[in-house]
Every structure is written in structure tokens, then in C-alpha cells.
Amino acid sequence: MFAVYADRFSSDDPLSGLVVGERPDPEVPDGWTTVEVKAASLNHHDLWSLRGVGLKEEQLPMILGCDAAGLDEDGNDVVVHAVISSPAWEGDETFDPRRSLLSERHQGSFAAKVAVPRRNLVPKPASLTFEQAACLPTAWLTAYRMLFTRGGLKPGETVLVQGAGGGVATAAVVLGRAAGLRVWVTSRDEAKRAKAVGVGAHEAFESGARLPERVDAVVETVGKATWSHSVRSLRPGGRIITSGTTSGADVEDPELTRTFFLQLSVIGSTMGTREELAALMRFLDSTGTRPLIDRTIPFEDAREGFAAMAEGEVFGKIVFTFGQGAR
Numbered sequence: 579m580f581a582v583y584a585d586r587f588s589s590d591d592p593l594s595g596l597v598v599g600e601r602p603d604p605e606v607p608d609g610w611t612t613v614e615v616k617a618a619s620l621n622h623h624d625l626w627s628l629r630g631v632g633l634k635e636e637q638l639p640m641i642l643g644c645d646a647a648g649l650d651e652d653g654n655d656v657v658v659h660a661v662i663s664s665p666a667w668e669g670d671e672t673f674d675p676r677r678s679l680l681s682e683r684h685q686g687s688f689a690a691k692v693a694v695p696r697r698n699l700v701p702k703p704a705s706l707t708f709e710q711a712a713c714l715p716t717a718w719l720t721a722y723r724m725l726f727t728r729g730g731l732k733p734g735e736t737v738l739v740q741g742a743g744g745g746v747a748t749a750a751v752v753l754g755r756a757a758g759l760r761v762w763v764t765s766r767d768e769a770k771r772a773k774a775v776g777v778g779a780h781e782a783f784e785s786g787a788r789l790p791e792r793v794d795a796v797v798e799t800v801g802k803a804t805w806s807h808s809v810r811s812l813r814p815g816g817r818i819i820t821s822g823t824t825s826g827a828d829v830e831d832p833e834l835t836r837t838f839f840l841q842l843s844v845i846g847s848t849m850g851t852r853e854e855l856a857a858l859m860r861f862l863d864s865t866g867t868r869p870l871i872d873r874t875i876p877f878e879d880a881r882e883g884f885a886a887m888a889e890g891e892v893f894g895k896i897v898f899t900f901g902q903g904a905r
């Protein structure tokens with residue numbers, strides 16, 4: 579079958595190990611099923627995989643992709659929950675120490691078909707296209723959990739979102755605005771700052787800029803480049819919700835003194851549960867809010883999308899589709 583996969587790792591030139599080609603159909607263990615993929619979206623995770631982060635040589639070749647929307651074996655429209663927990667696990671899947679994401683232990687979603695546990699299928703609301711639905715399982719679900727579950731943000735509070743253009747960051751801006759938060763963003767890029775305001779941010783600042791006042795919470799996915807600014811931007815008792823380190827994790831000064839003196843909270847967050855994915859879709863359905871798509875590309879041209887993400891030339895999600903088949 580058609581597949582986009584990693585056949586080697588390179589930390590300096592991740593695209594050198596990317597192959598757009600053919601792979602065998604997926605194996606389908608007991609309790610699993612296959613989804614005919616209509617659309618899938620690119621995440622920074624896919625670049626990390628090409629760099630060898632989270633994968634071992636002996637797992638290659640590995641089909642990339644965490645996110646997919648498509649048709650189940652009965653022809654129903656579904657979205658795939660990308661967190662694969664162990665068979666006996668019950669409750670919040672993100673707390674399963676043996677969980678993995680699609681493309682980590684099991685073949686990923688950038689293919690004609692993907693095998694997943696039956697319980698990982700969530701019905702796709704008719705109001706969302708396959709392309710929109712394909713944005714949700716990683717970036718949008720992560721932003722939802724960061725803001726509302728782990729961050730506990732309430733309408734009227736102010737949240738700062740670092741790195742306005744990223745998939746998680748744009749999701750946090752759009753979801754935060756729709757939920758009644760005051761949303762501030764930073765970006766290194768003037769054009770991205772303007773776009774962020776266009777999609778709902780109340781104000782946009784240069785990365786590292788002094789803010790007019792301190793904020794209740796910060797959504798952090800950038801890491802090293804913004805961490806100190808995130809800590810310094812919080813009001814006493816404020817919280818940072820962190821789910822990623824795009825610019826690196828080796829923070830020079832973690833600002834520990836300020837953290838205890840101002841009684842700040844640092845809250846980790848990873849992906850989200852199947853229930854949160856269903857709630858996110860209800861949220862979109864009832865508010866009319868829609869995922870922000872930077873561009874939609876045929877799967878055959880997937881390399882173009884990877885290159886844009888590697889260069890940081892993205893505002894919102896990059897979506898891959900199969901021909902005219904996806905609605």
C-alpha cells in the first residue's frame with residue numbers, strides 16, 4: 579500500500595530518511611481494526627521520528643503519522659485517537675506508563691490504511707471535514723488538555739501562548755478565544771503575529787517582549803528559547819503548562835528562585851484521552867470553531883509539508899489527503 583515512512587535517522591538532515599513509497603498492509607491484532615485513511619495531519623513528532631527521537635534502528639522502516647480521519651471497516655466516518663494504551667489499561671490513557679503514539683511502536687497513519695485498537699475510533703461529527711478532523715488527535719487535543727484539563731483555565735483569565743505559528747500554539751489561540759479567555763501570543767515573526775491576531779489572539783508580542791501585565795497561565799511548547807520569558811511573565815500563583823521543547827530542553831536558567839518565591843506551578847501535559855477528543859469535537863461542533871489549516875497537500879507531495887515544518891514556515895496545521903476522495 580501507499581505509505582510515507584522513515585527508513586533511516588538523521589538528526590541534522592531529518593528529511594534525508596523520508597520515503598514516499600510502498601509498504602505492506604498493516605497487521606491487525608485481535609481487538610484491532612483498520613481505517614481507510616482520508617486525511618492525516620503532520621506534527622512536529624514526525625520530524626522528531628526522522629531525527630531518531632523515540633524510535634530505535636531496529637524499528638525501521640516505520641510509517642510516520644499520529645493523526646488520521648477516515649472510514650472504518652463498516653464505512654463510518656471516524657477519527658483515530660492516537661494514544662495506544664496497553665490492552666488491560668482502564669481510565670486516563672495518557673497515564674498508562676506503557677502507552678505509545680501511532681508511529682512509535684505501531685505503524686503510523688501516513689498510509690492508505692492504518693491499524694488501530696477498535697476502542698481508539700471516535701465518530702467524526704458531520705460538521706467537520708476529514709481534513710479538519712485529521713488536525714485534532716495530536717495538536718488540537720494537546721492544546722485542549724493543556725488549557726482546560728491540566729491548566730484549568732477559566733473564562734476571563736489571561737493566557738500567554740508562546741510561538742504563535744505552531745500547530746499546538748494556533749490550536750490554543752483558537753480554542754482559548756472560543757472559550758472566553760484573554761489570549762496573548764508571542765512570535766519571532768511579524769507576519770505570524772498579525773495572523774495570530776487575525777485568528778483570535780487579543781494581542782501579539784515579539785518573542786521575549788515585556789508584557790503590559792502578568793498573565794494567569796502560559797502555554798509552553800517552545801522550551802529553551804522561551805522558558806525564562808514564560809516564568810517571568812506569570813503573576814504570583816500563576817502556572818506554566820508545558821508539552822513540548824521545539825527549541826531544545828536544555829534550559830540555561832530554569833528560574834527556580836522566582837518559581838518558589840512567586841509560588842508558580844509548572845504543569846506537564848501530554849496528548850489527551852479518548853473522552854477529551856470526543857469533548858473537543860463536541861466543543862467544535864457546538865461553537866462553530868474550526869481547526870486552522872495552513873495548507874492541504876496530496877500525500878504524494880508529503881515531503882513539501884515536512885520541509886515547511888522543518889523550516890518553521892507554518893501557521894496552523896499541514897494536512898495530507900488522498901486525491902479528491904476526502905470531503
Ligand SMILES: NC(=O)c1ccc[n+]([C@@H]2O[C@H](COP(=O)([O-])OP(=O)(O)OC[C@H]3O[C@@H](n4cnc5c(N)ncnc54)[C@H](OP(=O)(O)O)[C@@H]3O)[C@@H](O)[C@H]2O)c1
Binds near residue numbers: 626716717747765821
Ligand atoms: N507532549 C505532547 O503530547 C505533545 C503533543 C503535540 C506536540 N508536542 C510538542 O510540542 C511542540 C510543538 O509542536 P507543534 O506540532 O505545534 O510544532 P510546530 O508546529 O513545528 O511549532 C513550531 C513553533 O515553535 C516556535 N519556535 C520554534 N523554534 C523556536 C525558537 N527557537 N524560538 C521561539 N519559538 C520557536 C515557532 O513559533 P514562531 O515562529 O511563531 O516564533 C513555531 O511556530 C513540539 O516540540 C512537539 O513535539 C507535544
